[in-house]
Each structure stands twice: as C-alpha cells, then as structure tokens.
Amino acid sequence: MISNILSNVKISTRNFQLMDNRIQSISEDERATVLMNCNIDKMNYEEVLKNIKEYALVDNKGIELYSKYESKRFKSIVIKAFSINPNLNGYGVIAEAKREELELGLKVIKRLFEDVEVKFAIDGTDKKITPIVSGLGEVIKVNKTLDLYDEKLQIKGFGKDVNTEDILIEDLFTLIYLGKAFKDGNLNKEVYLTIYGGAVEGNKVVSVNSGTSLNDIFVYLNGDKESLKKVIIGGALNGQGQYNLDGAVNNAMRGILFLTEKESPSEDDMSCIRCSKCLRVCPEGLNPIKLKELWNRNEKDEFLKFGGEKCIECGLCSYVCPSNIEIIQAIRTGKVFINK
Known part of the structure; x- marks a missing residue:
C-alpha cells in the first residue's frame, strides 16, 4: 500500500510537475x-x-x-x-x-x-x-x-x-x-527551492539568497493573497505549516507550498470516519488517529503505550486522511511535550 500511496490519494496538489528544466533566479548574486x-x-x-x-x-x-x-x-x-x-x-x-x-x-x-x-x-x-x-x-x-x-x-x-x-x-x-x-571561497548564500501551489505561478525551481523572505518569493511569483490560505515549508507529507509570509529562507529548506483553500488541509475539527487509511499507510504499524485522540485527551501513558514515541513523522497519515485531519501535527506535539 505504502509504495502506491502517492499515485492513488485524492488530493489536489498530488500532481507536481515542473514547468521547465531551468532554475529561475529570484535574488541577485551577492558577492x-x-x-x-x-x-x-x-x-x-x-x-x-x-x-x-x-x-x-x-x-x-x-x-x-x-x-x-x-x-x-x-x-x-x-x-x-x-x-x-x-x-x-x-x-x-x-x-x-x-x-x-x-x-x-x-x-x-x-x-x-x-x-x-x-x-x-x-x-x-x-x-x-x-x-x-x-x-x-x-x-x-x-x-x-x-x-x-x-x-x-x-x-x-x-x-x-x-x-x-x-x-x-x-x-x-x-x-x-x-x-x-x-x-x-565564501559563505554559501544560494538556496534552491521547488515551488508549488495554486496561490502562485509555481511548478518551478527557484534560486534565492538565504534570508530572503517568503513574501519576496510570493510577490516575485505573482502570488494572489486573496487566494492564499496556507504556506507549507518542506514536503507535502511532513512539512511545517506557516500561516503568514513573515518567515525567511535558510539552507535547510528544499521546497515551499503556497496553497489555496481548496488545496489546504482543513482547519476545522472534522470527525474521523473510521476508514482506517491512516493505519494502512503507517510504515511503523501504528494507529495514528488513536494517538491523536489520546493526545487530545492528554492521556500521556496511553499515548506511550500505543507507541506514540515510535512515530517517524513521515506525514502519510495526514496525507491520506479523507477528513483532512492534521494527525501528524498532534502526534508531533505530543512527542515534543513527552520528551521534555
């Protein structure tokens, strides 16, 4: 199941095709x-x-x-x-x-x-x-x-x-x-990013200087603020969500998603429909939605009992969820709190 996941899930941003085979430079070369x-x-x-x-x-x-x-x-x-x-x-x-x-x-x-x-x-x-x-x-x-x-x-x-x-x-x-x-012979300022999302003219690789703001990239790509719902730094499966354009690029970044309402995971607390998709795709054999519910109830001992600390934060559970529940975020938060 896991090997086929990226080809059969229903998500509007699953078809990531680059528009051309060149790197577009956003920031000027700063020698x-x-x-x-x-x-x-x-x-x-x-x-x-x-x-x-x-x-x-x-x-x-x-x-x-x-x-x-x-x-x-x-x-x-x-x-x-x-x-x-x-x-x-x-x-x-x-x-x-x-x-x-x-x-x-x-x-x-x-x-x-x-x-x-x-x-x-x-x-x-x-x-x-x-x-x-x-x-x-x-x-x-x-x-x-x-x-x-x-x-x-x-x-x-x-x-x-x-x-x-x-x-x-x-x-x-x-x-x-x-x-x-x-x-x-100097500090590397150049960062290469793959950019996707319906809120910008994406589907391309760009070159920017480290420290460039997300807003500068958004503007360069003719971003539409009215349609922008969410920004995700990193991968579609396990990236970190941003709710504004105040952040800046660093050398550890590999990609950015500028998502519209249609493309974004829902922020509403939607009910789990018990489809078991998250269980089937979890590479560690965990019960992701169960872990989320345990953390929501602050049942720390049960969270550990069901293997919450074994989650590798791949994000596959959230990616396949038909209810658009951000399961990985809850588990990630639970792990951080428990390990303090």
Whole structure:
C-alpha cells in the first residue's frame, strides 16, 4: 500500500510537475569578500574541515557539517537524490544546472574521507537524473519510501552485512552547497527551492539568497493573497505549516507550498470516519488517529503505550486522511511535550 500511496490519494496538489528544466533566479548574486583560498587539491583533511567550519554549512536537517564530519571517518557515502515528498522533485533540474558544484562537493568529500565508496540513490522512476550522476558514482534505484529509513537505505546501497555507522548519507543539495562554498571561497548564500501551489505561478525551481523572505518569493511569483490560505515549508507529507509570509529562507529548506483553500488541509475539527487509511499507510504499524485522540485527551501513558514515541513523522497519515485531519501535527506535539 505504502509504495502506491502517492499515485492513488485524492488530493489536489498530488500532481507536481515542473514547468521547465531551468532554475529561475529570484535574488541577485551577492558577492562577498573571499574568505580564503580554496584550492581543494592542495588542502589536507584539517584544512578542509576548517573551511567547512568557516562556511557554517549545514545539511538538510540543519546539522552542522563540520561537527558531523569531524566526529567520523566514513568509508562509504550514499548521496540521496530523491524524496518521498512529491513536491521535492527538483533534483534533476538542480543537478544538471549545478553539475560543477556537485562535482566539487564530491571532491571535497573524497578529500576528507580517502578511498570513500560513492553511490547515488535515486527514485527508480526518475529518468532525468540518472545520466547526470552516473559518471560520478554507482547509481542505485530505490523505492521512495526509503527516504524514511536511513538504515534501510544504507543496506540497500551496501548490503545487509555492512556496518551502517561507516556509511554517510548526504542529500544531493548538501553536496552542491558544499561545492559552491569551496568554489566561491565564501559563505554559501544560494538556496534552491521547488515551488508549488495554486496561490502562485509555481511548478518551478527557484534560486534565492538565504534570508530572503517568503513574501519576496510570493510577490516575485505573482502570488494572489486573496487566494492564499496556507504556506507549507518542506514536503507535502511532513512539512511545517506557516500561516503568514513573515518567515525567511535558510539552507535547510528544499521546497515551499503556497496553497489555496481548496488545496489546504482543513482547519476545522472534522470527525474521523473510521476508514482506517491512516493505519494502512503507517510504515511503523501504528494507529495514528488513536494517538491523536489520546493526545487530545492528554492521556500521556496511553499515548506511550500505543507507541506514540515510535512515530517517524513521515506525514502519510495526514496525507491520506479523507477528513483532512492534521494527525501528524498532534502526534508531533505530543512527542515534543513527552520528551521534555
């Protein structure tokens, strides 16, 4: 069931098709003074790490690359070029436009971790990205649900007998941002986002400077404030909802949804119709709507008893709910409160 979910759910924003194969630039290129000489061929491990620290680079989860790379000498790397979220599908467009930066980012990784084995994990249905990355490392085609499980992705790439602690998983965007920083010798300000939603002229990949406001992007894309109902940062399945345009872009972002009333999850407290769809799609075998109800009643012990802390926050339950109940938000809130 889970492997077919993105093709059979009834949601108006499920058909995320990019309009063209180029990156549209919203913010002007802001050149700053070069921080340091970045001839990667002449740099040793310590010098590369020092530069990464100076560039303040983070991965797609907001984790500092410096602290992650300093603590471990990885033997293998899986470069993830796919997402279970259907709206985060700009990998092929970005990899093609930023191939030089991607290659340099990969070179930086190989300078850090000598003889590292590189594999690119791609969505098996994505035909665009294969020729772009095939010359840079082995390509493995995976089911998009592996986006939810790092260990399963590591095993898919290197076999069940591997030591998963020796394998680094890095998003393709992160490699590009890494390469761009070393190419320019400075802090990377450029962020690439896939933009969708009926409230803007979306269905495209845009380039903006980190710190650009959501409102600037909305205006550039001829946004209609009268039709705008909700903004979601990240993926359609598990993104974070925003109720205004005051926020700003950062390097951990991958996409934005500017949704109309028709496209938005309902804010009304609609009744569960007991269809069991959320149970069937939960990859952890949980009862999502039960967990939401337990949290609403503040039954913490029962929330834990029914496995609330095991939720991986994929968002599939909310995505398939015919009553448009935002189940994941309640579970996410419950987990945060219980872990305090």
